[in-house]
Amino acid sequence: MLVDKVAEILAETAAEVIEPRFRALADGDVSEKAPGELVTVADREAELIIAERLRGLLPVPVVGEEAVSADPSLVKAVCSEPAVWLVDPLDGTGNFVAGRPEYAVMAALIKDGETVAAWIWQPTTRLGYTAELGGGAWRNGERLRRAPAGGGPAALRGVVLSRFMPPDLRTAVDARTGGIGTLAPGSRCSGVEYPRVAEGDQDFTLFWRTLPWDHAPGSLLVTEAGGVSARLDGDPYRVGRDVEGLLVAADEESWQQVRRELGLRPVDLA
Template sequence: MVFEKVAEILAETAAEVIEPRFRALAAGDVVEKAPGELVTVADREAELIIAERLRGLLPVPVVGEEAVSVDPSLVEAVRTEPAVWLVDPLDGTGNFVAGKGDYAVMAALVRDGEAVAAWIWQPVCGVGYAAEKGGGAWRDGERLRRAPAGDGPERWRGAVLGRFLGPEMRAVVTEGARGFASVTGGSGAAGVEYPRVAAGEQDFTLFWRTLPWDHAPGSLLVREAGGVSARLDGDPYRPGRNVEGLLVAADEDCWRQVRERLLGMAP
């Protein structure tokens, strides 16, 4: 019951305060919360609503992106509390501000530092994704099973969200990308990129910044669909460990070969 209710909360909140502002933001509705980081009135209102409703389902701390931007110490709850809700009320805010539909609303339940349930709602598409540790991944109630990439790297399609790459790593990735069929700059939203890998629309995605609300939902979704989400040292993604670099791929062989060919890292 709780599992289905979270999906409803995300969709209902999006309909109430996010979708009415899409391509209709007023003057003053958008501010810069940090250099290059936008936040809108929709982000903030949605997080307050989602947090209150999630606490009504399970009264544990809520770690939301916008609350952490005000009080960074709140993120410590992911490591110290037995259970927390993670909330990204509007993933892809830059796209939302620009009138692009690649944005999502996301949440995850974390127990003992590991995501055990996850939800992603894409308002423009009207598509919902969910995953439960050991219970599978789902798109609109249908089971997602990611097929292996197959066919070899020269036929694989991927994305590199390179905004936070340093110049040296950017040069390495630019050169390595030549060995694949296609490597794009991605959508600019984790809540779009992870479902693309889970659903077989692309074979891999490289992220560099790894904030927990961005990656806990999608990492669980991909893993439960049969894919891989791991740090560059091979450790499976856990939201309590905030280090740079996260590679998501269709399967173990794809992950290893992308790591070697795209990043120049020894097997």
């Protein structure tokens, strides 16, 4: 079964080249691929292994985060090819380098621009999340069903990731967070944030930068669990739409409440 085989590939690759380096990175194992953007030998080795093994299951192009970093034109395959694999070999690299446990290995299968299957593996928790379009969301074989949050904005628990917002918008959003019940600082790892919404540990997450390998897997997980993942104009998340801003929530009512409380409007995306 494809879902099980991909899950095995992610877990096995993590065990081979990522986990042995956790809190054991050597001098020269870490570098900057862009200002403030870290990459390690574990990221690069894991991507090569995962890509080769995924092509063995289904011989379509692989769009990996590190490959795109070296050649940005490769990301065009997400929209131009009938099917592609998306791979984030080590989501939360900054946490990994710092020795924090919030990191993940992620993949998604995209067909005609739509995410049809998704995988998230968290090595430190040993939790594996999978989702299939129309087939539900799962954690270690257990079905995930996200209940509505309820209770209004003052009861909501969530995360506002404003780091990449334009400064004026960030200031405006930060000034309006007082109407939200509980705000957490966030994990700096999409492979942790999305499962937290899907499982009910938090009710929403607001992202700004929306690179496809960061969001395709988790968006499908949340929506198949019963939640919402949509751009700030209300359109459901879809890879290839180059628009910043993505709000993920437990349910439609909570999604609307958060957008209203934070003063987020489609015009902000212009």
